[in-house]
Structures are given as C-alpha cells and as structure tokens.
Amino acid sequence: MKKLLISAIAFTLLGGAALSAMASPATDLKEFRAFFFKRFPGVPLQEYANGIYAIDKNRRLEWEAMEEFPPYEPAVDIGQELFEKFNLGKCFKNGGIGIRQNYPYFDAKAGKIHTLEGDLMACLKKNGVDTKKEKIGWKKGKLAAISAYMAYTSRGKKMNVVIPNDDRALAMYTRGKTHFYAKRGQLNFSCADCHVYNSGMMARTNLLSPALGHVSHFPVYRKKWEFAGKGALGGLGTIQRRYGGCNKQVRAKPFSFKKGQPAEYVALEYFHTFMSNGIKINAPGIRQ
Numbered sequence: 579m580k581k582l583l584i585s586a587i588a589f590t591l592l593g594g595a596a597l598s599a600m601a602s603p604a605t606d607l608k609e610f611r612a613f614f615f616k617r618f619p620g621v622p623l624q625e626y627a628n629g630i631y632a633i634d635k636n637r638r639l640e641w642e643a644m645e646e647f648p649p650y651e652p653a654v655d656i657g658q659e660l661f662e663k664f665n666l667g668k669c670f671k672n673g674g675i676g677i678r679q680n681y682p683y684f685d686a687k688a689g690k691i692h693t694l695e696g697d698l699m700a701c702l703k704k705n706g707v708d709t710k711k712e713k714i715g716w717k718k719g720k721l722a723a724i725s726a727y728m729a730y731t732s733r734g735k736k737m738n739v740v741i742p743n744d745d746r747a748l749a750m751y752t753r754g755k756t757h758f759y760a761k762r763g764q765l766n767f768s769c770a771d772c773h774v775y776n777s778g779m780m781a782r783t784n785l786l787s788p789a790l791g792h793v794s795h796f797p798v799y800r801k802k803w804e805f806a807g808k809g810a811l812g813g814l815g816t817i818q819r820r821y822g823g824c825n826k827q828v829r830a831k832p833f834s835f836k837k838g839q840p841a842e843y844v845a846l847e848y849f850h851t852f853m854s855n856g857i858k859i860n861a862p863g864i865r866q
C-alpha cells in the first residue's frame with residue numbers, strides 16, 4: 579500500500595483532474611466513474627457501494643465477518659418501531675417503503691432540495707411530535723434509525739437522484755460540487771483530494787475510500803460512533819454527520835445544525851448522492 583503523507587504538498591501535483599465547472603451533471607457522472615474505473619481496474623460499479631472493502635482484500639474479510647451478525651440490526655428495528663409509532667408512512671409515496679433511492683430531490687414548487695431526513699423531520703412536526711421532548715436531532719440517534727429503516731426497505735434499488743434542467747436545481751448541484759472540490763481547513767484539503775485523487779492510499783492509518791458509491795450505504799453504523807454513543811442507536815450516523823467529521827479531519831469548522839440541515843451540506847448531499855446514481859442501496863452499511 580502506498581503511503582500518503584498528510585501534508586498540503588502531497589496534493590499540489592495532483593490537481594487538474596477536477597470535473598470541469600460548466601459540464602452537465604450527466605457528463606460529470608460519466609467522467610467521475612471513468613476516473614475510478616481507470617484507477618481501480620476490475621472493480622465493477624456495484625462494488626463501490628462497499629467503500630474501502632471494494633478495494634482491500636484483508637479489510638474486506640474483517641467486514642464480511644462483521645456482516646454475519648450485523649450490529650446495526652437492533653437500530654433498524656428501533657427505526658421501524660418509531661416509523662410506525664409516529665405514523666410517518668403517511669407523508670411519503672408508497673407509505674415510505676422502498677423510496678430512499680429518490681433522495682435528495684428537487685421540489686420545483688417550493689424551489690428547494692428535499693433530503694430524506696429533512697422530510698422525516700417535517701413529517702414528525704406535521705404529526706404533532708414534540709421532537710425536543712422525544713430527543714430527535716438531525717445527525718444520529720432516532721432520526722438516523724428511522725432513515726436507516728427506510729433505506730433498509732430500499733435495499734437493492736439503484737440510487738436515482740434527478741437533477742432537472744432548472745436553474746435553481748442546477749445552482750444547488752453546482753454549490754455541492756464546488757464544496758466537494760474546494761480546499762478547506764487548516765490542512766487545505768478538498769473532499770476530492772482524499773476521496774478521488776488519493777483514494778486507495780493511506781492517510782495515517784486509514785485507507786481512503788473512493789467517493790463513487792459513497793452515499794449508497796448511508797446512514798452508516800460505525801464502531802467508533804457506537805463506542806462514543808449510548809445503546810443501539812449511538813452507532814448510527816447520517817451522511818451529513820459524516821460531512822461534519824470529514825470537515826473536522828482537515829481542521830475546518832463543521833457547518834451548524836442549529837437552524838436545521840445547513841444548506842451547504844444539503845447541496846453537497848445533492849451532488850454527492852447523484853455521483854452514486856446507478857449503484858444499489860445496501861444501507862445501513864457497517865464501518866470501523
């Protein structure tokens with residue numbers, strides 16, 4: 579395995595391969611995939627749902643062992659109970675079953691992007707649930723469990739995010755894409771520096787996953803989060819929880835959830851999930 583020094587210098591020679599600023603989303607997706615197919619020959623598209631386990635044999639064996647008794651199962655069960663208790667199916671198409679692949683989506687009437695967690699939160703409020711009293715926050719715990727349950731019912735469906743030809747939708751897509759390629763934090767790294775140009779390399783003790791397929795297994799159950807949290811729900815996190823963690827890795831300040839999901843992360847999720855289009859959902863995934 580090649581070693582990557584976490585230093586800004588390590589990346590300066592690697593620029594130039596970013597998606598062009600003006601290309602259409604469809605062209606972006608084509609180029610994004612082509613980059614990884616060339617970088618990891620022989621790894622088929624569907625395998626990218628598995629992050630680092632698609633590209634490292636030893637880690638894959640450990641992961642397959644974890645999947646034999648999936649530690650996220652109790653959390654998915656809790657998610658289902660909450661989904662039913664709060665009557666959340668009524669806010670969604672098909673009663674909320676098997677629909678995760680369509681999120682996030684652009685709502686032309688309201689002119690905004692909907693994330694699954696955003697729609698869940700809106701539905702809880704609509705159903706009169708006191709989210710403060712129930713201790714339902716944005717990034718982990720109960721909301722992540724409900725989202726994980728809904729994703730679980732969508733396993734096997736291909737991610738299918740639509741970017742319509744509407745200036746407002748394209749503006750959000752471009753904002754997300756810009757976040758993904760922009761350098762940030764004291765370490766001055768972009769998402770793409772780690773998860774595109776240096777995917778498959780080591781950052782300290784971590785193998786860097788390819789960004790292709792990143793979202794198809796979210797929410798994710800992490801060992802690290804489980805040990806830090808309480809009970810079955812502690813280990814689960816939404817994709818936006820992960821964004822905050824990866825912002826911190828480069829010593830950038832994560833965006834605040836005080837007023838709900840930050841628009842910056844909603845835009846990033848829109849772009850980032852679109853890049854997983856065509857990959858089958860296998861959420862919740864399990865990671866270290």
Ligand code: HEC
Nearest residue numbers: 629630767768769772784785786787792820824827828865
């Ligand atoms: C300094 C390098 C670095 C940067 C910059 C970085 N990450 Fe990460 N990221 C990691 C490491 C290390 C992990 C854990 C190993 C892995 O799965 O890649 C990780 C994990 C992830 C995962 C989980 C992968 C999985 O399979 O579950 C996602 C999603 C992710 N990063 C997204 C992002 C996004 C989006 C950005 C930009 C906001 C970003 N990262 C910036 C290092 C980085």
